[in-house]
Amino acid sequence: MSTPILGQPLNRIEGRLKVTGRANYAADNRYDRLAHAYGVLSPIAAGTIVRLDAVGAENAPGVLAVLHHRNIPRLHRCPDEMDEGLKAAEERTPLEDDTIYYAGQFVAIVVAETFEQARWAAHLVRAEYQAKPHALSLDEGVKQNGRMPRDDEKAERGDVERALASARMRVDETYVTPVEVHNAMELHSTIARWEGGRLIVDDSTQWVYGQPRSLAHVLGIPVDCVEVHAPFIGGGFGSKLFLWPHAVLAAVAARHVQRPVKFALPRPFHFCTAGHRPVTRQRIQLGATPDGVLAAIRHHSETHTSLVTDYVESCGEATPALYHCDHIKVTHDLIRVNVGTPTSMRAPGACPGLFALECALDELAIKLQADPAELRLKNLPPINEDTKLPWSSIHFGDCIRTATARFGWERRTAAVGSMREGREILGWGFAAATWPAHRSLASAKVELRVDGSAKVSCGTQDIGTGTYTVLAQVVSELTRLPFERIEVAIGDSRLPRGPISGGSLATASLVPAVAEATRRAWQKLPATFREQRLALPEALRAAGRDSVVGEATTEPGDERENFAFRSFGAHCVEVRWDPGITKLRVSRIVSAFDVGRIINRKTATSQIEGALVMGIGMALMEEAVYDGRTGRVVNDNLADYHVPVHADTPAMDVTFLDRPDPHIGDFGARGLGEIGITGTAAAIANAVYHASGKRIRDLPITIEKLLG
Numbered sequence: 260m261s262t263p264i265l266g267q268p269l270n271r272i273e274g275r276l277k278v279t280g281r282a283n284y285a286a287d288n289r290y291d292r293l294a295h296a297y298g299v300l301s302p303i304a305a306g307t308i309v310r311l312d313a314v315g316a317e318n319a320p321g322v323l324a325v326l327h328h329r330n331i332p333r334l335h336r337c338p339d340e341m342d343e344g345l346k347a348a349e350e351r352t353p354l355e356d357d358t359i360y361y362a363g364q365f366v367a368i369v370v371a372e373t374f375e376q377a378r379w380a381a382h383l384v385r386a387e388y389q390a391k392p393h394a395l396s397l398d399e400g401v402k403q404n405g406r407m408p409r410d411d412e413k414a415e416r417g418d419v420e421r422a423l424a425s426a427r428m429r430v431d432e433t434y435v436t437p438v439e440v441h442n443a444m445e446l447h448s449t450i451a452r453w454e455g456g457r458l459i460v461d462d463s464t465q466w467v468y469g470q471p472r473s474l475a476h477v478l479g480i481p482v483d484c485v486e487v488h489a490p491f492i493g494g495g496f497g498s499k500l501f502l503w504p505h506a507v508l509a510a511v512a513a514r515h516v517q518r519p520v521k522f523a524l525p526r527p528f529h530f531c532t533a534g535h536r537p538v539t540r541q542r543i544q545l546g547a548t549p550d551g552v553l554a555a556i557r558h559h560s561e562t563h564t565s566l567v568t569d570y571v572e573s574c575g576e577a578t579p580a581l582y583h584c585d586h587i588k589v590t591h592d593l594i595r596v597n598v599g600t601p602t603s604m605r606a607p608g609a610c611p612g613l614f615a616l617e618c619a620l621d622e623l624a625i626k627l628q629a630d631p632a633e634l635r636l637k638n639l640p641p642i643n644e645d646t647k648l649p650w651s652s653i654h655f656g657d658c659i660r661t662a663t664a665r666f667g668w669e670r671r672t673a674a675v676g677s678m679r680e681g682r683e684i685l686g687w688g689f690a691a692a693t694w695p696a697h698r699s700l701a702s703a704k705v706e707l708r709v710d711g712s713a714k715v716s717c718g719t720q721d722i723g724t725g726t727y728t729v730l731a732q733v734v735s736e737l738t739r740l741p742f743e744r745i746e747v748a749i750g751d752s753r754l755p756r757g758p759i760s761g762g763s764l765a766t767a768s769l770v771p772a773v774a775e776a777t778r779r780a781w782q783k784l785p786a787t788f789r790e791q792r793l794a795l796p797e798a799l800r801a802a803g804r805d806s807v808v809g810e811a812t813t814e815p816g817d818e819r820e821n822f823a824f825r826s827f828g829a830h831c832v833e834v835r836w837d838p839g840i841t842k843l844r845v846s847r848i849v850s851a852f853d854v855g856r857i858i859n860r861k862t863a864t865s866q867i868e869g870a871l872v873m874g875i876g877m878a879l880m881e882e883a884v885y886d887g888r889t890g891r892v893v894n895d896n897l898a899d900y901h902v903p904v905h906a907d908t909p910a911m912d913v914t915f916l917d918r919p920d921p922h923i924g925d926f927g928a929r930g931l932g933e934i935g936i937t938g939t940a941a942a943i944a945n946a947v948y949h950a951s952g953k954r955i956r957d958l959p960i961t962i963e964k965l966l967g
């Protein structure tokens with residue numbers, strides 16, 4: 260038998276197409292008579308459109324149409340029913356009325372023969388506004404709109420107030436994270452075209468199953484009249500999960516001008532009308548015994564949302580499950596402000612949540628004069644104490660021991676600024692990582708062919724994570740057909756229902772469906788040929804078949820009632836701080852994860868490395884800055900909104916424990932797209948404190964803050 264194909268660091272099967280420019284992303288498609296859309300965005304953050312004059316734009320060269328609140332056809336708000344494939348990122352339909360809720364809201368779109376003509380004409384649309392006071396910060400939002408306590412974000416056990424009052428050692432600090440913007444390399448892009456009554460859409464979406472359903476609902480047409488194609492997606496990070504206004508507007512415009520319409524959002528639009536991670540302000544109170552046993556955790560979060568959608572960044576989601584602790588209380592207030600609608604961004608909730616919690620634990624370790632990694636090891640969760648369920652499998656302690664051993668953590672000296680190399684001061688920081696292990700319904704079809712090839716089809720998508728490759732590996736593993744002979748068809752809503760590429764659940768959902776479909780295809784062969792243990796092509800030939808097809812739909816079962824599914828990890832970070840020239844950089848990250856079985860070591864490692872780099876951005880660079888007067892994002896481009904580049908990227912050492920989860924499904928793979936960014940910013944902030952003695956509790960950790 261050949262070596263197992265699962266786990267191997269195989270190259271992406273679509274990699275060659277990507278590096279040679281032959282992979283067609285949504286905006287790359289060309290159609291006859293393709294028209295182009297551009298948006299007119301509100302320059303004010305709150306108020307009313309009192310006058311809108313589109314005549315100048317309508318008469319500009321090449322303009323085909325200008326759509327605004329007075330002439331857009333009636334649209335229907337999309338319900339939030341994820342199981343049905345329905346969810347719009349913004350509840351309000353685009354151009355719904357004359358009310359302005361945030362700067363950057365669409366007030367009109369122009370459709371023209373060329374992109375340049377559409378953009379020029381957009382500047383000719385004359386709109387007058389009646390502005391009213393807006394709220395941008397959490398405090399202004401509370402004053403204007405009050406607080407919305409979220410019962411669905413609450414968790415409580417024991418008596419946290421009493422436990423805090425009687426604890427010998429305490430920490431009580433508040434941590435703030437700013438607005439971060441996904442900034443996937445591929446712009447949000449939609450090309451919509453109508454053929455007869457059918458709407459065909461090329462889209463950059465993380466959910467080819469959901470997008471046609473949401474679109475059909477908003478447009479008021481039958482769902483089987485809509486198809487969505489997304490063979491390649493250049494990153495999403497949560498911003499491309501749900502339906503945004505530009506996709507609706509492209510479809511409406513295409514119907515209106517009866518031509519294909521392309522709407523590729525310019526980069527600045529992404530900062531107001533395609534989602535962001537909201538501001539979070541989190542108060543963490545910890546109580547502990549002098550020998551480092553956690554006695555109480557109180558976690559209160561405030562996060563913002565827009566005036567048109569209640570998006571909750573679940574900062575406290577992981578808190579009740581991460582450590583053993585008898586007294587815990589988690590609460591959350593949502594606050595409305597006049598900014599574009601926030602949405603899921605890589606590890607929503609846990610990512611800012613663990614920044615707060617894991618920094619607070621570092622502060623506790625310092626008070627206790629305890630080693631921060633040892634402090635975590637002392638408080639490992641034997642079961643999920645929130646749900647009272649046993650873990651399906653847990654190797655959290657081994658993650659901590661692996662990361663610290665590979666990093667050389669035992670050489671750390673605790674005193675601030677005590678580790679020097681020349682002019683540089685080394686800071687070594689630790690933090691834990693965690694993310695729930697979700698799984699959803701998935702369907703797949705597998706065709707095994709007599710020529711020794713196979714095809715696997717599923718209406719999921721690859722957002723750059725390795726989904727194509729993983730599906731081919733599963734079929735190859737089970738059939739022993741060569742990996743190179745497995746064709747993968749995804750990124751098309753006409754294929755069997757596939758999972759969303761979000762919540763780190765695609766692989767865990769797809770692997771069981773593809774495995775079952777493969778087995779069913781195999782079982783289509785008469786038993787005699789299967790029992791002869793012939794290789795697949797010979798078996799098909801002997802049975803006189805050209806091919807056999809298996810289809811399967813799998814979903815999580817009652818294992819979810821018996822076990823808690825969660826992944827864990829640990830980060831050790833080294834920063835170098837040169838106070839002489841005020842230079843700070845991350846020089847080394849060593850991380851270890853327990854994410855179940857690894858299907859492809861290369862794509863898995865790439866996922867984690869990408870998340871670590873994104874964590875560096877979160878810790879040191881990323882912040883969308885709003886102009887207090889207008890509510891517009893000042894740094895709405897990649898020159899002013901800083902993300903890490905290669906020069907900012909340190910040596911990274913990623914280890915997977917690679918122990919299959921025995922209960923999650925075939926092969927025991929959990930997801931890993933998000934866990935890498937959880938805890939990363941905390942580990943960096945903790946390292947910065949160790950180097951500089953500056954405890955920065957509001958991200959990003961800029962040089963100004965270190966000088967302050």
Ligand code: MOS
Pocket residue numbers: 465495496497498500603604605606607760761762763
């Ligand atoms: Mo992820 S934020 O679920 O794409």
